[in-house]
Amino acid sequence: MEQQHTADPGRAQLSGPALLTRLRHRPLLIIRLAVATLGILTLALAWPDVLSDLESRETAARERLRTQALLRARAAGETIQATIERFDFALKITRAAVPDGLQAVASHSRMVVEALPPELVLQQFLIDADGYLVYSSLGPSPRNYLGDRNYFRSLATDTGDILQVSPPVLGRLTGKWSIQIARAIKRNGRFDGVVSLAVSPDAWTQQLARFETAPRDTLTLVDGSGHVLLRTLKGREHYGKQAPQQRDYILHPERQEGDYVAHASVDGVLRQYAWTRLPSGLVMLSGIALDEALAPVHEINHWTLLRAGLSSALFALVVIILLLALQRYEKAVHQLGVREEHYRGVLTHMGEGIMVIDRHGLIVDTNPAFSVITGIPAGEARGLPVSALEPADTGETGLAARLALPRPGHWETDFPGVRKDGQGYTGHAMVSCVHDAHGRVTHRIALLTDVTEQRRRDSEIWHQANFDLLTGLPNRALMNDRIESLLRQARRNQGHVTVMFIDLDHFKPVNDLYGHDTGDLLLGQVGQRLATLFRGDDSVARLGGDEFIVAMAADANPEADAALARKVLDSLSRPFTITGRDLRISCSIGIAHFPGDGDSADTLINRADQAMYKAKGRGRAGWST
Ligand SMILES: Nc1nc2c(ncn2[C@@H]2O[C@H](COP(=O)(O)OP(=O)(O)OP(=O)(O)O)[C@@H](O)[C@H]2O)c(=O)[nH]1
Incomplete structure (x- = not known):
């Protein structure tokens, strides 16, 4: 049965009024004045009685x-x-x-x-x-x-x-x-x-x-x-x-x-x-x-x-001790107030949003930065479930789903956020647990940041580091990773990996005859043609110049190699239309296999390169292993 929970209103609020700051001024001074006045009044009222007793005792005796x-x-x-x-x-x-x-x-x-x-x-x-x-x-x-x-x-x-x-x-x-x-x-x-x-x-x-x-x-x-x-x-x-x-x-x-x-x-x-x-x-x-x-x-x-x-002396002493204790308490409150103001300043002005979540997954407190990130004012945020920060179809990758798991200690995650106005963003949450005296988790505190721009830049840098600008294909570094990944899989499954090294024949004259730009366009079209030629699981990369690599999990037999090579040779032998001009080109292909030719990406690429040179040596427009 679904239970209805409300946020605990008794907690001090990150964005609420400064309690200690207010407390440290008037009330404590009034209490001290009241104690001092009461003390003086008590003595002033008691002593006339004492003196009157003394006098009446003496009068009676006389x-x-x-x-x-x-x-x-x-x-x-x-x-x-x-x-x-x-x-x-x-x-x-x-x-x-x-x-x-x-x-x-x-x-x-x-x-x-x-x-x-x-x-x-x-x-x-x-x-x-x-x-x-x-x-x-x-x-x-x-x-x-x-x-x-x-x-x-x-x-x-x-x-x-x-x-x-x-x-x-x-x-x-x-x-x-x-x-x-x-x-x-x-x-x-x-x-x-x-x-x-x-x-x-x-x-x-x-x-x-x-x-x-x-x-x-x-x-x-x-x-x-x-x-x-x-x-x-x-x-x-x-x-x-x-x-x-x-x-x-x-x-x-x-x-x-x-x-x-x-x-x-x-x-x-x-x-x-x-x-x-x-x-x-x-x-x-x-x-x-x-x-x-x-x-x-x-x-x-x-x-x-x-x-x-x-x-009276004892009473005065008690009052003085009380006043001194109040003075010390007042001083402590003052210091706490200063500290509170300091931390409130930090919480108010820090760029990261803070969200305090109770054990039912409801938001109980936020700071101003939270509202800036999510677009939700503090008053509206209190009592909302964490899922309100995410699109409805977020599912298990969402922050609410992760918070629902019993996960102790400190952890962090990115999550797909949605602002109040419907605009999406990438959020990052660092979550810490708050425990009670018995070690039970009472609250969780999430430090929120909007990492949309950062993640976009990261992705751009990663793309630049792993992809070839001219063709949009993976570069050598990414290809190495992918080959290593294929190798791990093949080792687990006793499978095979095929690496093809493709080098265009007589590409230099294209540059020389039609210009470098035309050469670039030709390289781009070769890349596109190779990318569409293979399955999604296969990887096509440009190593640089007019050299391309294709890696895939495939059977290591001459028939399969021949079929693959033929597919590439046929595809690239068809004319490329560049700036209204039909250009024809051929390529030489070298093929290497795991486990037969090596067990690392570098070895397999080198072996395929050597095989490609063999094909060149045989007159080009052919393939070799
Ligand atoms: N347009 C263009 N040309 C490039 C690029 N990178 C390398 N090249 C040229 O591509 C040519 C590659 O030449 P090679 O592969 O050594 O020789 P080839 O003319 O293809 O002859 P073979 O390979 O022996 O058949 C060189 O002239 C390079 O200057 C590039 O990014 N754009």
Whole structure:
């Protein structure tokens, strides 16, 4: 069953648009720009998220620290307040005994002091309205003047009944730091002295030590003006000192709690502070050193940043490698494009036509020279069978028939071509096979040339080399070939070959009497007459001058020789009409045979020549062997 095939359209076309040349310009540049832009955009979009994560992590941590500082301030404040209330209770007990005299005061004082933690309370004492010390739980003491103390002055001028807790002072006699917790004594509503407890700030600070804090966190008790009463970290260095900046708890006495972040003026440490105001009017400050507290968060952020940085660097590296690879690819495409242009130029401008044929014998691609040779435009050629290039009756000598044979490798042939306009030409095709990876022939490429003129010239040269111009008969060279061919055949068939050497008699006088042109015409007519005298298989040649040779496969016997000679003698003895004049001539014939007289063309011709001379010697117009 005849199968219908169509040419494969997927192949690159010899005459089609230059794909690589077009590819090497815009698209690759756009891809590179897109990759670079995408890379930058990705980083630009990712980094704000990373930074926002870092920030929100730190913000959350700071918020936790703020809450932690506030809770700690509240808890510490409650502890301190509870102790102050115990101190106040002790003061009130002792003060109640004042109207009963110093004996009663001493008795009450001993009782209440013993009830208080001994490490906390340094002494309980009484100051009279003039500011002189009148009683001390430590025992008899010199008449010491304490009326210049701030707490004394403050209580002396106060009309109410307030609990005075003063910042630590260094004792004049004891040389110890003490906090005075005092109340005024009133008699008939008038100021009548002060009852006070001297408390060790160092010991009191120990109450704060139980709140677990980091080494540089602080718990500080200040009065409403910011003077330091207690401090967990190097408290002694700060006793009585006032906060250098105006804090909220100083500026806004109506506020109960608050927080702020500040560098501590004393040690320069940045802390998250929270404060709470105690019922006694004191303020408990809790400070958390930010660098320590935020260290874990900073570490997490540091690693996050490092990871993001490394990822970005890796990503950038990949993008750069991709861009470099694209650049190299672009360069390669550019070079291929240049090469493509070069080869396309070669294919376009080469004189030989190119025809790519698929395995079904259909033309799938051609170059411009193909169209010049065949007259078939490239668009029409695609899909045509190769037989369309030849006349319909070409048969087995045609290119299509030869391509149909399974012939591997490289081969070439002439073929009879016909152009689109019907004009014939001689084509030459050099055919090569294209194989796939499995060695199967997928296509064949034929290089086509129009060899019409070349073959005509070859034929002319061959004719000139092998034929006699004057008579049109084969010359000696061709005759030699033909005799050799007859000899080969005779050797195969045990046959015979007869060679006749014919020389005109007295030809010279023809030239001399009638001229050389007449002699030429006579030689021409002799040749024609000899050519028609013999069969197509026999060969007649002119050796030169007035000498002719006839060679044929024939029996070697005297009767046959005589018959042949007679045929020639009779034929040439008839008059030749040349330029209106009848000329008569005779000839002498020498005959040689294969195998009897020789087994080569030269030997047989020489032997026939010798025989011809024998005939001349016998008086001419005869023959001899
Ligand atoms: N017109 C013409 N004459 C030629 C040509 N070639 C040779 N001849 C002449 O042919 C003659 C041949 O002479 P010969 O064969 O030697 O002598 P002949 O006169 O034929 O005498 P015999 O052969 O002895 O019978 C010479 O005079 C040549 O000059 C040719 O091409 N044209």
